Amino acid sequence: MSSLLEFFNKMIPLSATEVDLVRSSFVPRKFRKKQTVLQEGEVCTYFYFVAEGCLRMYKIDEKGSTHVLQFAAENQWILDLGSFHSVQPSELIIDALENTVALQINRDDLIALYLRAPKFDRIFRVLLENSYVRLQERLLQTISSTAEARYQRFLNGYPQLVNRLSQIQIASYLGITPEFLSRLRNRSVISSKSKS
Amino acid sequence: MSSLLEFFNKMIPLSATEVDLVRSSFVPRKFRKKQTVLQEGEVCTYFYFVAEGCLRMYKIDEKGSTHVLQFAAENQWILDLGSFHSVQPSELIIDALENTVALQINRDDLIALYLRAPKFDRIFRVLLENSYVRLQERLLQTISSTAEARYQRFLNGYPQLVNRLSQIQIASYLGITPEFLSRLRNRSVISSKSKS
């Protein structure tokens, strides 16, 4: 719970009452590696803050390929926002890549939180602004750069995550096949060898 | 100004005071077709609501190709959110595809608006939530579908816009070349002819 309070406090300092509200609204929950957090077709009922471990959110298309929209490691948020707000079945899946501890809040409690402490309207607005900016950058990258550039950027942007993810995960985040990612890696190894 | 008030009222009804605040905070501004709204390297100082016409936001890459992140026609918002909030130079360009009337608010006035009427924290949070969901859907499409599927989806999703945009604009929104879009269109015409 402390990492969540720290997260909020870094954005906008909370009063004692607000700290208590957070403590009573969020519930810790454990997921084992490979466990499903949100199933396809289910409404996304919770907003999750990852305290430990790593979750991913992805879609499986008609052909059976998976496409990762987001990884969430420590101190990151994850949910299907569309499903959560519209209370409609999700097309996405969330599951655990590692044993994970998340803090969850459901929709009603979040709405109650907004009513009791409007500061959270602002906190979640700012949170969303930051996520929006990152998502927009990723989209721009995706439509404007080659797979190799996107991979390099991923390495630089998330160096800690890289060691924790298999190449299959990274490939499906970048929107390429694992085979092709393998070739990309080979290329860069060769080119950096030839430089030295 | 009325379309903006209508937009807010549809989300959350405003009090008379709040209506006055909106009237005094937003300033109408006209842009001629092709006029630049935000130049590369400039800080994005304003949040724009398009009342009439159409704006686009895009990036020009090293090779000189343009990549459209967003079109904004009537009743849509547009700005470089990252630049606006961090008060850093933008890498993006906003310009007018048609003669346009926008209502703009600058950062200080927006912050003042949030302070005077916290309802706007919520309004902009909800606005952002909707934009986030659409952006995420677009990213998913982009990493998971073929150019043809993305084009068909664009046609269905924005039927009114399609007639107002050149294929060059649509292609750079979809992340493909105009030449390839032309071939895609040809293909579908032929296949729909053969069906009839």
Add this chain to the structure above:
DNA sequence: CGAAAATTTGACATGACTCAACTGGAGTGG
């Protein structure tokens, strides 16, 4: 009308995918 821009078309190049085979751990059960 005439110039500039948008669109189309052709020939060719390349990035990325597919499928199948192979390699090398990392568990797992005996």
Add this chain to the structure above:
DNA sequence: CCACTCCAGTTGAGTCATGTCAAATTTTCG
């Protein structure tokens, strides 16, 4: 501790989707 399986990763050959460049054609608009 071994034998076995299973999955991630690699590699090769062939294919498909999309890009590039240049030229021809059509449309737009001053």
